[in-house]
Amino acid sequence: GEGNREGSRLTHSVDQEEGGSCTSWITCRPVGLLASRTHRASALFGNLPCNTTTKRTLRIGGNQPKARGMSSSLKKLQARITCQLDAPPCAQFAGMFVAADRGLYKARGLDVSYLLPSKEGGDEPELVLKRQRDMDAVLVFPNNRDTSSEPVNISIGTVEQNVLLPAIARNIQAKGFGTLFKRSPQCIASLPSKPLLTVNDLIGKTLGMNIDSVELTTTLLSHATARCKEIEIKVLSRNQKIGALLRGEVDAIQIYSCSEAIELEARLGKAPGILHLTGLRAEGEPELQLGYSEVLFGDRRAMRRPQFKAALGAFLEATAQGWRECAADVEGAVASIMAARAGAGLVSGGKPQPADAVPYQRESLRRCLALVSGKGPRAEDLAGGDVCVPCPLGWQGGSDTLVRMGYCPTRVPLSLSFDAG
Secondary structure (H helix, E strand, O other), rough: OOOOOEEEEEEOOOOOOOOOOOOOOOOOOOOOOOOHHHHHHHOOOOOOOOOOOEEEEOOOOOOOOOOOOOOOOOOOOEEEEEEEEEOOOOOOHHHHHHHHOOOOOHOEEEEEEEEEEOOOOOOHHHHHHHHHHHHHHHHHHOOOOOOOOOOOEEEEEEOOOOHHHHHHHOOOOOOEEEEOOOOOEEEEEEOOOOOOOOOHOOOOOOOEOOOHHHHHHHHHHHHHHOOOOOEEEOOOOOOOOOHHHOOOOOOEEEEEEEEEEEEEHHHHHHOEEEEEEOOOOOOOOOOOOOEEHHHEEEOOOOOOOOHHHHHHHHHHHHHHHHHHHHHHOHHHHHHHHHHHHHHOOOOOOOOOOOEEEEEEHHHHHHHHHHHOOOOOOOHHHHHOOOOOOOHHHHHHHHHHHHHHHOOOOOOOHHHEEOOEE
């Protein structure tokens, strides 16, 4: 984490078993130009103190080609940003990986690193705020040094709006400041021979899903049909879902349209039946507004500081440019995704996973670009100034839906849940 010097790289990692705590640092050593992009991107792995599960930090970028038209003079380091991801490195974060890979963050005075998700998931708001408190505590006793001119340390994360809003309603002092996806990729997939395309089609069927999707999906179903109790929910791990559907153990599964749907389609040889979660509504009702996906957020109190506001604005600007460069150079973006996955230890050893294949990540990136733009995956679709910037009305509409459904206990004012800049 914060103890590592800029321009250094860690070449070793230590995993901590759940239930333990670890406060160890691994010595950094400078790394020059390396032959492969994977080695350049593997960058930083280390152990951070935590309560239950040790987090691994990934810094990508470094000795990378400069972005087209970027000045050779880099801005003085203004902020170190640690981003808690809510999913393993994949195409969902391609804009950030490309921005780091091509020096877009560094050109704005930012040093950005990433933390892999916890085993539990859904605890990102708590983790991000605790990390910010820990960072701020260091400044309280800075060994009698004047730290006013030093770079600020900022903790941010990514999470679904339907996770962030209930957390804020529980008085967790988090606040959104941007978003990667304009709509949620969550959907329900079924076999093409027996497609389930409406809520009524799900009645009497068994639906498999991850534990962190159960509450939202059952809430939506209870409002969509009075017969929701006739829909059986079976909790499955991420790796079990597709196999369970193909073996006929469940009739449908909850997946992401930009990732797992690609693997399912490849194994089926044709497109599965898809019912988006926004379609879980009573007959005749308009499509649900479930808000944004992959929301960028931080500590509400810390975000009031002028240095934080400036740094987060620069971060959004660079990330948006990273997404535009993904659309303009798909193959280069896929290389950055694969390098980030390799750097996180996701493609080394063991049985190859579908997500390890370049064609999978290429198609996933295409679908993610459409979610980022809200239009399509082409470069012109991302040419506007609204990339990574949610509409306040759309944000509040998603919040109001969650309250109306009873998923969020109370209405959270826009001023407390989202920073419009």
